[in-house]
Amino acid sequence: MTPVTAMKAVVVHGAGDVRIDERPRPEPGRDEVLLALEWGGICGSDVAYWKKGASGTAALAHPLVLGHEFAGRVAALGSGVTGLSEGQPVTVHPAQLIGEPPERLAGRTNLHARVRYFGSAALTPHTDGGFSEFRTVRAAQVRPLPEGVDTESGALAEPLAVALHAVGRVPALRGRTVLVNGAGPIGSLVVAAAKHRGAETVCAADLSSASLAVARRMGADTTVDISRGEELPHDVDVVFEASGAPAALGAVLRATARGGTVVQVGNLPGTAEPAVLGDLVTREITWIGSYRFVDEIDDALTALRDGLDVSPVISHRFPLEQAEQALTIAADPASASSKVMLRLGGGAPVTA
Template sequence: MRSLEIHAVRDLRLAEREIVPPGPGQVRIAVEYGGICGSDLGYWKHGGTGTALMRHPFVLGHEISGRVAELGEGVTGLAVGQGVTVHPARTHGELPERLAGRENLHPQLTYFGSAQHEPHTDGAFAESVTVDADQVVPLPEGLSTRRAVLAEPLGVAMHAVSRAGDVTGQHVLVSGCGPVGLLVVLAARAAGARRITAVDLSEVARERALTLGADVAAESPDDLDEESTVAFEAAGVAPSLEGILRNAARASVVVQVGNLPTTPVQVTLAALVTREIDYRGTFRFVDEIERAVELLATTPEAEQVISDEFPLDQAEAAFEAAAGRGSSKVVLTIA
């Protein structure tokens, strides 16, 4: 089968690998779509993402959808040909008691397409992937595999919204309208936000945010006529966070969604004290992917997040598009 390996910075290669038959309690999936994530781009552009540095070649990709191709012994509740997506995380060993309910913070967690551990964890940009049955998330009736490729990043967005607490009736600000920021808009609307303001320098990104449920779209939080009570920083750059802190209401909540650099950044934090702002982090998700497929099934406009599709053998062009201006979620068509 064909798989997409990263060998070095800007060195993607299609490689032939053996199909892995499912063992007991496992499922083999024929992958149809794969979404390119910011972490995939990080390995391609810089050889790493966050603290994870690539030391040897591995297969990229953790946002996938497809159909069940083969069931291992003892697997029930799934059928060959059924549309599915996959939870890309596996935990190893007991979760510390203080982290109960927060499996995403497990100290021994592996994730598809990640160089965090040695050996690296192969991802799922491949024609076939074999996973444990409890990682498989069946698609609700009416949800296409194309739209379902957004389930993993929507799970990230829904987890970020949950980190803010109850957003019902709140004025929500989303700064940064890349794919995850757009999905935060969608998730905040589904969670009952009263008003959603999207901020991005790109007019195209702002238009997408309005399609996804934002009430207002602006170039800067300084342009707002109402303070936000909940804000999500989804651009991962210091000026975006600084703009939020300048304009956040007293006793508001700010959730850091975008990955900030591992090097020092300069941000004026005085408002955290004088306005008693809660600044919170968010990391991946726990089990929100199961709710994400339900939301996607009833939200056809979510497909507006997908801006480009490329076949697997044009992966280099797909990554160039994903790294360029004007694109949103770039998807590989695999099967």
């Protein structure tokens, strides 16, 4: 049998320019693992690199393999790797710290100033992601999937970890009322994470009826369709703002109980935008940010093992070769998409 020496990868070359490139299949070095990848989930940052050539302040300086949500199976082990075996289903923690964070950030490695994150142009050279048929990964970043968790669900351990980190920013959530404003993939996963952590009732709000349907399937007790003029609930203990829309902040703060907490999960713009913030002071609201995650990917895998079902957030599936079509669907609000998945390899062909 002729050995495989090449692979396909989803590579963004600039704004509006994504290609399926052929690249050499990598070989694992010491303390590395070669993964045969099966599933990847498209994130907003992947869409931003494709549409704008940048995600936030991270701009493309050269081509980049997209993707930081992915899972597959161990294909080969480099020297020095123990505790893993060929064929084992795994996902990855996408972050690698550069240097040590300061003592004041102990336990908060997600805030370290220099991090290599799969599928990110934040540093040059960029850090290629996992939207490819194969990828080498440091063994320390590999996370075995629990028994009963398939690789499609395993690829969503990363965004679920983002949701669990957000929920963990409010340690005492059990028995409290929760509002999730913005029911995209992360918002809907926050719904599930809040219920998983014991919230008494969870309300989801969005402009899209399709997104609200997903939120209900993920465990929302009630929903608010803002496009129909429905109003947010009042006196909510904890609000997770997952839309990232400055125009929504006034209503979100008004919905928060006096002395309550707002966790900002959705990325807010880095430019000046009008927003109504008066209630932040007069209602003495605690407003805190939530960024990526620390080690909550391990908690995510435990939750998946224990039965938390992430499949309702999946709206579309495409083969790797149709990555541009998948990105187009993920970027189009009219498509009613939630999480769009790429079949990277390891199985039968997939159609949308």
